[in-house]
Amino acid sequence: MSAEGVGARLPRKEDDRLMRGRGQYVGDIRLPGMQDVAFVRSPLAHARIRAIHVPEAYRDRVFTAAGLDGVLPIRAVSGLPGFKVSEQPVLATGKVRQVGELVAMCLAPTRAEAEDIAASVVLDLEELPAIHDMLAAREPGSALVHEHWGDNVFLETLVDVDIAAAFDAPIQVSRTISTGRQCMAPIEGRGTVVQLDHRLDQLVVHTATQMPHIVRNGLSECLGLEQGRIRIVSPDVGGGFGYKAILLAEDVALCWLALRCGHPVRWLEDRREHLTANANCREHHYRITAYAERDGTLRGIDCEATVDSGAYSAYPFSACLEAAQVASILPGPYDFPSYRCRTWSVATNKCPILPYRGVARTGVCFALELVLDAVAREAGLPPEVVREKNLVRPEQMPFENITRKHFDSGDYPQALARALASIDVEAVRARQRAGEPDGRRIGLGLSIYCEQAAHGTSVYSGWGIPMVPGHEQVSARLTPDGGLELRVGAHSHGQGLETTLAQVAHEILGVPVARTRLVHGDTAMTPYSTGSWGSRVMVMAGGAVAAACEALRDRAVRIGAHLLQARPEECRFEGGHVVGPSGDVPLEAIARTWYRRPQDLAPDTDPGGLEVTAGYKPVRDSGTFSYAAHAAVVAVDPDLGAVEILDYVIVEDGGTLVNPLVVDGQIYGGLAQGVGTALFEEMRFDARGQPLASTFADYLLPGPAEVPMARIDHMETPSPYTRFGQKGIGEGGAIAPPAALANAINDALGALGVEMLHSPVTPRRIVEAVLAARTGPQQAREAA
């Protein structure tokens, strides 16, 4: 390993810019003549539009669906059999199906004036019954989000692998477990600035997105424009987490408006729009039964899972990715013989649901790990024993699990053992027995997951959604002075790719990381890519950078050999130099020769020169499986419901780590979001479908005081299928914490007869449960 290559713990190059406030975000873009847009949004969750009254004075500044000629609705269709298609109008037509749905677009020189205009538009709405409860929405006779469907189910799926064989198990534990609806809350919201480039007859769309090329597909389809007439530029992006991996109706509307007006137009999402209008995540409901032997060996898992998909199918992942993924990944890192899972993706009058960091894994891990603890209590076994009994073992690798997921490598029991040793189970149990002087109760919680990442064509072609990843391509170019440019279609929005991809290039070419520039976030300058999602970039773009740099290296060796008057096979490439029998020549000299002194090249030199586009796919594209064991110790105040995290340990195996420092950062960030899911974040709705939080005073995110300083331990079991053995790890930190923390809380409060089965585990819910256990359910209901 070289000092800057794969495995080096380098600080991130981009932080010099980002930490000094010199990042360039969509909100920093100022274009001459630019005007601002504010939207009139539906105040109701479900209503028929009778009329939209626009004051006479603003007729030329307000646009509704009636004026949006030639614009098609957003359609994110899945090819899975039985999937029902929703059409999301760019501006509402006929009905509104969620609070915050776009009804009219108002244009003014400033956002404040545009909001003044929006406030003057009067909507005449006939309110319809709102569908806000996904379980009720499945019942016959429910009001309908999309009338022509006949019900509210986007998609129903069923997997059954011999579940009946488990029915005679001596231990059967059933629970109803659910996770709250969340917002993704990146620091930077969405935002779009569209400019019409008259010279190129091209819309230049500056937008905060994780997937510029996919946004171009979607805009082209909705606007009926050739792809060549659209260029997407995604500058610095202040966090994505899945929220910036969808095409928004706002993006389409702004493009139409720029074409119509001719001057640049801008919309910047504000926090209220983010919280109430644009997309949610995470709302799952499980009825789950575990069948086990008395020694904790799992016989089977039987589950009914429902996901509240919201009103529309979001582009490109569709409304069913989340629930259908539940069915395929619920078994997690465990090996058992019987399994059944039925899922429903249900339409409601809420914002569309999106894949958020971890996607369905966070909910699945919550359901499965909580029910495993229930099995342990039922069997009278420590929770770690139930896990040790059932984890996939290293000698089974590569392992195909019950839903035919292919685990590439790893030692799951070792991760658990290290976590148990690090958290010091004996010491925690002793403290627990001794009791706390302040009356709080101590609990220990475990949670283990596996994260399929960088899964490619063979997986996504089955979903039949608008986006299927193929080969990932990267262009590598040596500049005339020997620097390196990498053109990458994926995008960095916090992952540190400007550093880590340069490390990969350094590993092959020896170019200093400081002399390698990443060109990304621009469809005009980069090869096609589905973008940054699914923890795929280090595997896919990392592999492609290596492939492109290897091709460059081979060309450099041939040019260098000529300069050294040697045969290419007599030369080798080492530390950025071509080394021949009688001397060596640095990459700078080779670049100078190709670009500036072509007279020194061999007559038969490769005309491709020092710029290469290479494509990459792992030898098997069913995905890498990173995994981790999390262990948490909490102190719970049963009278106030306050939870303090006393200790938190993460043992993670991400295969070969390209930059362990960046991986640590990914884990810490994911953990912060996982703590939010576990204890704080929830967007609640009333019976009329009104979201009950519109600022961060009501939608609580964890702050620095609430996120523990976790202790991270790395294992590195290389993937046999990827270029360096690296695995995707970007989402894992957010997957396990809700289960680990809820299990710890349940361990703390179990003696009081309390079991918390809904995230977030808020103080209010804890006190309710403690009082209910003290006074009996009847009085507690009256109390609530």
Next chain:
Amino acid sequence: MKPAPFAWERPANLAALLERVATAPGSVKLIAGGQSLGPMLNLRLVEPDLVLDITGIPELRQARVEGETLVLGACVTHADIEDGRVPDLTGGALQRVASAIAYRPVRNRGTIGGSLVHADPAADWVNALTALGAAVEIAGRNGRRTLPLERFVTGALEVALEPGEILLAVRIPALPDGTAWGYVKHCAKIGEFAHAIGAVRIEPGAGRGRAVIGAVEGPPVLLADARPLFGGRIGADFAERFDPAAADAALRAAGMADAVERHVHVTVLARAVAQAARPNPLPLPEAA
């Protein structure tokens, strides 16, 4: 989230301010730190015609001791109190309350007067100063008057200011030697508005005490005579005599129907009592 149009003026002295408040046509809002009014303007929850910036008025920034009373001008910031830039007659009680209000950037700008006039039931000053027995000085064009804080805060976000009046200063009585003080709040996370507040000011020697249960639906629940919480008598053993059932009954009487909420509020009050009984209060008076 941009405010509706409004006019902005910054009167240079108290007379000019009172003149504008009394005579300006349309609706008027006063702004000092803007930590509550700013978001309310941006969310268009209020749409005043005129906003008067009162931070340029020297009288409102004054802090002084008048005998056994500390007088803090309305524009004294939480950070002024936290950092000890104003005098203190409470043995550090005000400083400890101030240091746990929201976050430091809020404390840098937010003012004691603004907090009282905004009268959020979960605000620290509304509750702590009621327990301390503070009063407010009110000024109008026709003169000045003083009201005990419990008669000034009349409801959630409601205060007893007449048209044309402004809050000038807060008058806080000294905590005599031997007075026990406890202040505890319960927040879902550090810096958020409290879900429950308990405050007690107890003079065991005199057998007197005041108690406040705050962060309730309306104004703080004040027991100006706290003896019922302690079995009818306050003495050196007050902490042991605390009666949760009496606190629960007070909350029932105040209309708090939810047993879970009552449990949390009674617990927090009990902890404030326990804190008061300890010789050295904790630096951060927070339960969670």
